[in-house]
Amino acid sequence: MTEETPFRHESIWHMIAAPTVWTLHFAIIYAITAVECSKIGTPDLARLSILGLTVLALALICWIAWRAWVQWDYLDDQDYVHDKPTVEARREFLGHAGFLLSIASAIGVIFVAMPALFIETCL
């Protein structure tokens, strides 16, 4: 109880890190596509950048998910309810929620990037 706890254990910001990555990924690929289609006319560069950004976003989300998983610490006591009035329950809850949000965000990133696999023109 008395030792200093890392900020992430009590931080909602860490919990929403993964969906924030999704948001940035979404906004950037939308902007790149809009600019390239209006200024150049073919989306080849945009599609390449989308590939790169998607790999980057997924890597970031995986890292966030791993940190959240460690914070959730499920294998330690196999708690997934977190309804105790303790520092531990709060830490594990924020980790658990962050982990689940990472999964949803990863799916979101993959979904949003998929059109760039199939659509080759700006039309």
Add this chain to the structure above:
Amino acid sequence: MSETNTLRDSARHGDGGKVFDAGPEGTYPPTEEMLDAPVDPEVKARREAELRKAWETPKGWRYWSAVNNTEVGVWYSLTAFFFMLCAGVLALLMRIQLAVPDNDFLSADRFNQFFTMHGSAMMFLFAVPMFEAVSILILPAFLGARDMPFPRLSAYGYWSFLIGGIFVLGSILFNVAPSSGWFMYPPLATEQEGIGPDIWLLGLSFIEVASIAAAVELIVGTIKCRPPGMRINLMPLYAWYVLVVGVMILFAFPPLIAGDFLFELQRSMDWPFFDPDRGGDPLLWQHLFWIFGHPEVYIVFLPSIAIAAMIVPTAAQRPMVGYSWIVLSAVGVGFLSFGLWVHHMFTTGLPSLSLGFFSAASEAVVIPTGVQIFAFVATLMVGRVTMSQPMLWIAGALAIFTAGGLTGVMVAIAPFDWQVHDTYFVVAHLHYTLFGGMVFPIIGGIYYFYPFITKKKMSDRLSKWAFWLTFSGFNICFLPMHLTGLQGMPRRVFTYPESAGWDVLNMVSTLGSFILAAGILVFAWDLLRPKSKQPLTERNPWNAGTLEWSHDVPEEAWGVRSVPYIASRYPLWEQPKFLERFDDGKFYIADAPEGRRETIVTSAVDAVPQAVVQVTGPAWVTLWAAAFTGGAFILPVFKFYWLSAFSGACAVACVIYWLWTSTAQVPKDPMRDAGLGLRLPVYVTGPKAPGWWAVFITMLGDATAFASLVFGVFFFWTARPDFPPEGAALPDMMWALSAMLAYVVAWGATVAARELNRGGRQGVARWCIVGAVLATCAALGGMWLAIVMPGLQPETHAFPAVMYALTVWTSAHCVLAIVMLLYCLAGSVLGKLTQLYDADLRNTTLFWHFMCLSGVITTLLVGVAPRLM
């Protein structure tokens, strides 16, 4: 619960706010022995009398000066319900018109006015305000708080809503209502004669401002006014949804306000933002509208499903299965819903790659949305369900919403949407989602919370009638519309020829709509019928586990008898001896020794007590402020610009009077005995103070509106080849950069003033404030010289127009900044703002962080960016 220690230790686990002044002293968390200590009956009676007096509701005509959440919440929800009934009547009239082919019951123009007002009123005057109303009414009870953190702000929001709502809806009686659809697409709406679009733009902007005020209050209430011990993992799910929706409002409404700002500038000053002949683009409006409009759908859906999240555990008589999953669901939907807006614009000719992104995101949002439905079903499956009146409505909601969700998956696919775009298929889809996602859960919630709100019960028999009429009427009305749409009937046509073959389906829909209306009327009668002869309800009629059912029967205005210490998600089920301790006033602030209205402020994540702060009481000034604000928004419709400016100035004066006389008062005694061996400060400043959070959250919303204007600049740049046009005059770079420097100087002076004041050198601090005011004036001058000197003409082209719009926007903020700085100066000179009690100055500095950022961005966009484009 053996984690008792002194507060200094556990405060370290708080939200990291810097500790400047006297912090809490004593023991926290309380021990079992402390909680069991008996209370002398005489002391108990005296404390109850004190509380009763402090929280007394004003009587007679003064009743309307009340600001307590229980009064304002009831007015708010009844007003929203009334507006809903009005919009429903418009729908019935439209259904009569459409019942048979070639009907002439309504003229085309009137029909246009009706569908525009039906959509606008249902969205802006019913769905969003209803969320705010219900939350204001019940959120404090979920959180064991006495009231919302800023009761006068709720009252101000309510009166603004009432004035704006009557103004907008009343226009239909004078045949001048807006008639170009609830989304007001230009060029139809910019070119429309008459005052209809102005009524829509100004009246609804006014209501949006009130909505943002309510969102700020709800977010701060959830973050800072939870009871001691209610860590973030113990928060009721309703509070999670409120938090998510509040933040969504903050990011969704400002783009529309920015859009309204541009739109109204075009209508009244002829600045051509949406006019393609002069470099504008009507699609910009569609983007800004739907960046608001799609999250809006989830803004009305989430709080209603939040009500379901409270009813389901009660019906199943067990805790919710998958608390973390529901948090995932709420937060995930909150994020993903911002990536969907273009699915309203699939037919506007955007690159198909862009359409693909939005189509994919629209499919992805189904995942978090579905997760919570599964969590509800799982809870019902593992619990022992008793089919109560509210649960019937929730079950209906889940069925209807799922059907709406399925057609949603269909229309999210762009090629399918091209086929059914603007047909009745979309009408059917959106009504299924909104009835299932909003109307049914809300009605279920009213049945559920009615005993809490009025201490009486609604009728079982009438509830069943209302439900089955509404449910069957709804399906008879809207299910055939899927077919009508697939057969090609377009939306928003006032009639159709017999040869089209849509007559049978339309007749069925019309019959269904009247059955639906009958159901709603039965509900309305049950809601409003006099119940004075009916006995009072028992205290916890549904045997629920959450805090609101610790309410007092008969009613007491104090909100909660004592602010509890919470150690569980369902305290009434899981914390032994809870109610007894609660009623005896064994928890915190069970008294009101100075006769003030107070509530406890706790840290954001772990809910460690930080302070006991005063909340504001009844006042007329909120009503005056709302009336003058209304004047400022409504008078420009009739081109009374000077009168409107005067009204705006009066509104500002009212707000300053209200802040000066009732917020951040220097306390007589800096500490207060909160009970259970804990002494808490009564004045907090910086990130511990609710006021600081309110400024921070408001400025996030404000920054979003500003970001939307910036988006506009870049949108024009990508969408138009002539932005800026060849050889056009560009704003002066030197003046713009000088203005930028002045912003930075003003910001530095403000920060210096805060630090010097904190360090005890008030004299120098005051001079810094004076310096900041002068620098702001210089920045203001520099910005205007930068666009006026090179001779930019905003009427000629969208490029100079958007430069002017940015300057006008930032100038208005400069004026506000000057007022805030002068307010602090006056406070410092007159002793309201001292070395220790510096909340006003800290809030002003926080405002200045945002002000400086937007000043720098504006000057760069005006002075530098056009040269690079």
